Amino acid sequence: MQDIRLLTISYEAVRITYMKNRILITGGAGFIGSHLVDALVLRGHEVMVLDNLSTGFRKFLNPQAQLVKLDIRDKKAADFIVKWQPDMIYHLAAQIIAPLSIENPLHDAEINIMGTLNILEAARQAKVKRFVLVSSGGLLSSEETVLPTDEEHIIKPAIPYCLSKLAAEDYVMFYREAHALPAAIVRLANVYGPRQNPQGASGVVAIFAERMLKRQPLRLDGDGTQTADHIYVGDVVRALLLLGERPEATGPYHLGTGMETSVKDIFAKLAELTGYDLAPTPAPARLGEAKRRALDSGKIKCELGWEPRMPLDQGLALTVDWIRAQQDPVWSEQLKQTCKNKIEKLKNIQFETAIAPSK
């Protein structure tokens, strides 16, 4: 099946550096990482993806990027990095499934803490000029949190996934202090967009959209009033490019829209886009799930000029189109043209690229 590469990312806010860098991206075959790879390739960098393809897909990889299939916990991964000598590392590879982290915290910690340490140690030895850690806004508890939540706020991890991501942040800060590693940390809100795995355990937009398009029954955890901050993947990539190019930026930075949308509202918006008419089945709330969540991105706006641009309704429509195209290759050809036309109309959209080979 073809993968339509329709990226709706705008780069005018990003300072263009014409120097070609060697950039290594752990987790670059995943949802967010693969979009970042596309953007870096487009800017002329030499891009290496280090990924074990546990949740990532070869078909998402830009043909101009290289792939080394290794696990971030493996010493071979560290040796590879030291030998390849990247100028820059974006570290995205992680165990990201919250329920799995509750079931098996050891596995979660091995990847998110020990794996991160392995990559950090390699980054130090390779003397990289830039290291960007992608962390999670889920670190913030809902109870005593002011919304939208800024970086000064109390961090109270509620589940092992958040504990391990926070530990990874602390190790990054240690390497910055002790070894002068030029590192930045960014904490993402709920990211959505094309290439998010609808069969994954997280990513409510992708999961709902796929099930709705297949007219399958859907479960609504909790009472559906729990909120999250949904940010489009293209907006995240713009911020990651900025962080790579601005060595003075350290963070941690919160990256979100600052707006809360309830699960019920996401359900309703997607139902409208897909023509879904079944009622959702109620289910108990998920353990450790925050009741309300939104991130205040004032700090990154002030320091780097980043702001989210993609309106939720447009981002959801693009995501539904992409999932629809994955389900029906014949339709996908027509959809490619429709999407092109739509995208050209969006004023903040700068490029789109087409088609990658299958896995």
Ligand SMILES: NC(=O)c1ccc[n+]([C@@H]2O[C@H](COP(=O)([O-])OP(=O)(O)OC[C@H]3O[C@@H](n4cnc5c(N)ncnc54)[C@H](O)[C@@H]3O)[C@@H](O)[C@H]2O)c1
């Ligand atoms: N998607 C979101 O809403 C969201 C929100 C907050 C933070 N984040 C963070 O963004 C990063 C990327 O998330 P994503 O949504 O693109 O997930 P993803 O699962 O699509 O991508 C993760 C990638 O890492 C690879 N990977 C996993 N374990 C690995 C290992 N041990 N060794 C090598 N590669 C490994 C996977 O194969 C995959 O390609 C993660 O660090 C995640 O914690 C994501």
